[in-house]
Amino acid sequence: MKALRLHGVREAVVEEIAEPAVRPGTVKIKVEHAGICGTDLGLFEQFMFPNEFVHPLFGCPGPHVLGHEFGGRVVELGEGVDGPAVGTLVAVRANRWCGECEACQAGAGNRCVAWGFTGINGGGGGFSSHVVLNADQVFAFPEELGSQIAAMVESTAVAWHATKRVGDVAGKNALVIGAGPVGLAVVMALKARGAETIVVSEPGEARRALAQELGATAVDPRETDPVALMKELTAGTGADVSFDASGVGRITFDTAVNGLRTGGTAVYVAVAHGEFPVDVNAFVMTEKSFTGSFGYTDEDYAETIDAMRAGTIDPRPLISSVIELDDIVEDGIKHLLGEGRNTEMKMLVAP
Ligand SMILES: [Zn+2]
Ligand SMILES: [Zn+2]
Known part of the structure; x- marks a missing residue:
C-alpha cells in the first residue's frame, strides 16, 4: 500500500510499504480521510523522534507512517474482537496508554507515563490506505455524518x-x-x-x-x-x-x-x-x-462524537480542502508551511 513515511528532517516520502496484517485484539481499517495537523508540520521540520527510538507501546523503530487524525471503515476484526462490525464507519483515537500506571487506573490515559500516538510514534498512520489499531482505539461513528467529520474527531x-x-x-x-x-x-x-x-x-x-x-x-x-x-x-x-x-x-x-x-x-x-x-x-x-491540557480520554471521545451526532458541534466550516495522498508533501505539508498558512484551515487527505 502507499503510505507517507517520515525518514528525517523535511524527508517525508509517499512510498510503497507492506499492508499491515490484523492481529489478535486489533481492528484493521481502510482509511477514508485523514487530517494534516500542526504537529505533523512540527515533526516534518524538526523530526523529534529519531528512527532508532523504539516506543515501548509500539515496539518498532522508524521511519513511521504519519497521520494521527483519521476516520475510516472496518475491514477486518482480529481474534477476540467482537466489533464494530466490518463495514462500520469509525473515528480513531490516536493516543495509546499502558493501562497500568496510576493515571491510566484513574481513567486519565492521556497522562499515562508511557503515552504515545499512532501516526507519530509507530503503529502505522492515517496517511496510508490501511491501519491496524488496538480495538479500544476505534469508535463507531454516525454513518450520516461521513468520514470527513470522523477525521475531525481527534482534533475536536x-x-x-x-x-x-x-x-x-x-x-x-x-x-x-x-x-x-x-x-x-x-x-x-x-x-x-x-x-x-x-x-x-x-x-x-x-x-x-x-x-x-x-x-x-x-x-x-x-x-x-x-x-x-x-x-x-x-x-x-x-x-x-x-x-x-x-x-x-x-x-x-x-x-x-x-x-x-x-x-x-x-x-x-x-x-x-x-x-x-x-x-x-x-x-x-x-x-x-x-x-x-494534553490529548483526550475515552470519555472525551465519546462526548465529542455525541456532540457531533446531536449537531451541537459541526466542524465542517474548518475543512478547507481535500487532497490526494500522492500530493500530500507538496500540496499539503509544504503548502501549509508556506502561503497555505493564511488560506487553509484543516486540510484532509483522502488515501
Ligand atoms: Zn493533531
Ligand atoms: Zn499508563
Whole structure:
C-alpha cells in the first residue's frame, strides 16, 4: 500500500510499504480521510523522534507512517474482537496508554507515563490506505455524518478535553487566544457546552472570520486589545476561563492571564515555543490558576462524537480542502508551511 513515511528532517516520502496484517485484539481499517495537523508540520521540520527510538507501546523503530487524525471503515476484526462490525464507519483515537500506571487506573490515559500516538510514534498512520489499531482505539461513528467529520474527531477531542479542564463552562465567559484548528475547536466545544461570551484574539483575517461564524467575537490583537474588550463585555470583571491555543510565548500567555477575572483559570492547549519568564504574583494576589491540557480520554471521545451526532458541534466550516495522498508533501505539508498558512484551515487527505 502507499503510505507517507517520515525518514528525517523535511524527508517525508509517499512510498510503497507492506499492508499491515490484523492481529489478535486489533481492528484493521481502510482509511477514508485523514487530517494534516500542526504537529505533523512540527515533526516534518524538526523530526523529534529519531528512527532508532523504539516506543515501548509500539515496539518498532522508524521511519513511521504519519497521520494521527483519521476516520475510516472496518475491514477486518482480529481474534477476540467482537466489533464494530466490518463495514462500520469509525473515528480513531490516536493516543495509546499502558493501562497500568496510576493515571491510566484513574481513567486519565492521556497522562499515562508511557503515552504515545499512532501516526507519530509507530503503529502505522492515517496517511496510508490501511491501519491496524488496538480495538479500544476505534469508535463507531454516525454513518450520516461521513468520514470527513470522523477525521475531525481527534482534533475536536483535544479541544473538548481542554474545556473540561475547567469543569462546567455553562454560562461562563471565555477568552481564546489563537484561531487555528485547535482554537476554533475550543470555540465549538465552549459553545456546545453552554459558554456565554467568547472573545477570540487572532491576527489572521480568514481565521477571525471563521471564529465569528462559530459564534465568537474575534479581534485582531494588533488593533484591539482583547483583554480590554473582554472586560468591557463582562462589566469590568474579565473572563472566567481562558485558553492559549497559539503557543506563541510570553505575549499570548500574558493576554490569557490578564484577561481573567480574579479566581479565573487559564488553560494552555498548545506546545509553547520556548521558555519564558512568568510573573508568579499575577497568580498569587488574584488567586488565578494555570493548567495544561494534553490529548483526550475515552470519555472525551465519546462526548465529542455525541456532540457531533446531536449537531451541537459541526466542524465542517474548518475543512478547507481535500487532497490526494500522492500530493500530500507538496500540496499539503509544504503548502501549509508556506502561503497555505493564511488560506487553509484543516486540510484532509483522502488515501
Ligand atoms: Zn493533531
Ligand atoms: Zn499508563
